Amino acid sequence: MLAFLRKNQVLLSSGFCLLLSLYILTAAARGHLKQDPVGPVLLWLMRPLQITAQAATGWIKEIDQRYATVAGFRTENERLRKRIQELEVERSRLLEADATNRHLQKLLEFRPHLPSGSITASIIGNSASSWFQSCLLDKGSADGIRKGMAVVTPLGVVGQVVSATGHSAKVLLIIDANSGVDVLVQRTRARGIVSGSLENVTIMKYVKRSEDIQEGDRLITSGLDAVFPKGLMVGTVVKVNKQNLGLFQHVEVMPAVSSAQIEEVLVVGGGEPDQAKH
Amino acid sequence: MKLSLLFFTVGMLLVLLQTTFFHLLPLGPIVPDLILVLCVYWGLYYPNVAAALGAFALGYSVDVVSSPILGLNAFAMSLVFLAVYLSSRSIWLHNPLISAIVVFLASLVKGAALVLVWAVFLSMDGLWTGAARYIIMEALVAALLAPFVFALLRRGQSYLERIRVPAE
Numbered sequence: 328m329l330a331f332l333r334k335n336q337v338l339l340s341s342g343f344c345l346l347l348s349l350y351i352l353t354a355a356a357r358g359h360l361k362q363d364p365v366g367p368v369l370l371w372l373m374r375p376l377q378i379t380a381q382a383a384t385g386w387i388k389e390i391d392q393r394y395a396t397v398a399g400f401r402t403e404n405e406r407l408r409k410r411i412q413e414l415e416v417e418r419s420r421l422l423e424a425d426a427t428n429r430h431l432q433k434l435l436e437f438r439p440h441l442p443s444g445s446i447t448a449s450i451i452g453n454s455a456s457s458w459f460q461s462c463l464l465d466k467g468s469a470d471g472i473r474k475g476m477a478v479v480t481p482l483g484v485v486g487q488v489v490s491a492t493g494h495s496a497k498v499l500l501i502i503d504a505n506s507g508v509d510v511l512v513q514r515t516r517a518r519g520i521v522s523g524s525l526e527n528v529t530i531m532k533y534v535k536r537s538e539d540i541q542e543g544d545r546l547i548t549s550g551l552d553a554v555f556p557k558g559l560m561v562g563t564v565v566k567v568n569k570q571n572l573g574l575f576q577h578v579e580v581m582p583a584v585s586s587a588q589i590e591e592v593l594v595v596g597g598g599e600p601d602q603a604k605h
Numbered sequence: 606m607k608l609s610l611l612f613f614t615v616g617m618l619l620v621l622l623q624t625t626f627f628h629l630l631p632l633g634p635i636v637p638d639l640i641l642v643l644c645v646y647w648g649l650y651y652p653n654v655a656a657a658l659g660a661f662a663l664g665y666s667v668d669v670v671s672s673p674i675l676g677l678n679a680f681a682m683s684l685v686f687l688a689v690y691l692s693s694r695s696i697w698l699h700n701p702l703i704s705a706i707v708v709f710l711a712s713l714v715k716g717a718a719l720v721l722v723w724a725v726f727l728s729m730d731g732l733w734t735g736a737a738r739y740i741i742m743e744a745l746v747a748a749l750l751a752p753f754v755f756a757l758l759r760r761g762q763s764y765l766e767r768i769r770v771p772a773e
Contacts, residue, residue: 337690338690341657341660341686344657344658344661344683347661347679348661352674352676352722353676355675363669366668366675369669373620373670377624380621381625384628384629387629
C-alpha cells in the first residue's frame with residue numbers, strides 16, 4: 328500500500344489537487360465558501376510587492392507617456408516648421424506686395440508734379456547687349472506710350488522711349504552712350520548734356536571751363552529738350568576735371584536712378600504722335 | 606527543498622508580474638501566461654508532490670488576485686500539470702521546439718478546462734466563440750515564450766543542484 332502510494336504520489340497528489348479545486352469551485356459557485364482562509368493571507372503577503380510593482384509599472388507608464396509626449400512634440404515641431412516655411416513664403420510675398428505698393432504710391436504722389444497723361448509702367452526686361460543700356464516696359468502704344476516720351480521715377484530721370492509696339496516699349500537709359508539729357512546744375516544753373524559713355528561712366532558734356540562745378544552738385548533737367556519736364560533729378564556730380572586742355576570740363580555724374588533697382592516707372596511727355604504705332 | 610522554494614518564489618514572482626508589468630506589453634488584452642509555462646516545466650522536468658501542490662497553489666493565487674470564482678485557475682493548473690506529467694512519459698525528445706509545442710497544447714488544455722468549468726458554474730452567452738480567440742492567442746504567446754523561460758528555469762535548477770551536491 329505504501330509502495331503504491333509512493334509510486335503514484337504525483338498522480339495521487341495531482342488528483343487530490345484537482346478534486347480539491349473542484350470542491351472549492353463548487354463551494355464558491357454555490358456560495359458555501361463564505362470565508363477563504365488562504366486568500367487573505369496570500370493577498371496580505373503580496374500586497375507590499377504588488378504596491379511596489381504597481382508603482383514601478385506606473386513609473387514605466389509615465390516614462391512611456393513622456394516618450395509619447397516627446398514624440399508628439401516632434402510631430403508638432405515638424406508641423407510647425409512646415410507652417411513657418413509656408414508663412415515665410417507668405418511673408419515674402421506680402422513684403423513684395425508691400426514694396427510694390429509703396430513704389431506705386433510714390434509714383435502716384437509724384438504724378439501731380441508731372442504733365443498730365445503720364446502712364447505707369449513696369450520694367451519687364453533689360454538690355455540684351457552690353458553695348459546698349461536700355462530696358463523694356465510692359466506697356467506700349469496701345470496704352471498711349473509713344474517714341475520720345477520721357478521715362479521717370481520719383482527719384483529722377485530714367486531714360487527716353489525709343490520705340491513702342493502695341494504692348495511694350497523700349498527705353499534708352501540716360502547711362503547709354505547714345506542718350507542725352509539737357510541739364511542744369513541746380514546750384515549755379517550751368518547747362519550741359521548728361522550722357523552715358525562706353526567706359527561705363529555717365530558724364531556731363533559741354534560744360535564750359537569757366538563754369539563753377541563742384542563735386543556733389545545736383546543736376547536737374549532743364550526742360551529745354553522738350554522731352555523731360557523741368558526740375559527732375561538727373562544725378563550728382565562725383566568728379567570734376569579741368570586740367571585737360573580744351574573748351575569744356577570733364578564732369579562725371581552719378582545717376583540719380585539706378586536702372587538695376589527700379590521696377591515701376593512713369594512715362595510722360597508728348598512724344599511723337601506719328602510714330603506711336605510699333 | 607531549496608529547489609521547491611526557488612520554484613515557489615519564481616511562481617509568486619510570475620503572479621506578481623502577470624498582475625502588473627505584463628499588462629504594459631503591447632498585446633492588447635492578452636497577458637502572457639508564464640505560470641502555465643512554469644507548471645508545464647514542473648510536469649516535464651520536476652514532477653513530484655511539491656510541484657503538484659505548487660501548480661495548485663499558483664492557480665489558486667491567480668484565482669485570489671483575479672478570478673471571479675475561486676478554484677477556477679487552481680483546477681486548470683492542476684489539470685495542466687497532470688496532463689503534462691502523464692504525457693511526459695511518452696516524450697523522449699527535449700528541445701525548445703518540443704517545449705513550445707507542449708506549452709501550446711497545455712495552454713489549449715487549460716483554456717478548454719477554464720471554459721468548461723466556466724460553462725458549468727458560470728453561464729455566459731457566446732462563451733465559446735469569445736474564448737476561442739483568447740485561447741489561441743494565449744497559447745501562441747505562451748509557446749513563443751516557453752523556450753526562454755525553460756532555459757532560465759533549467760539554468761536556475763542546475764545551479765541549485767550544483768550547490769547541493771558538494772554540500773551532500
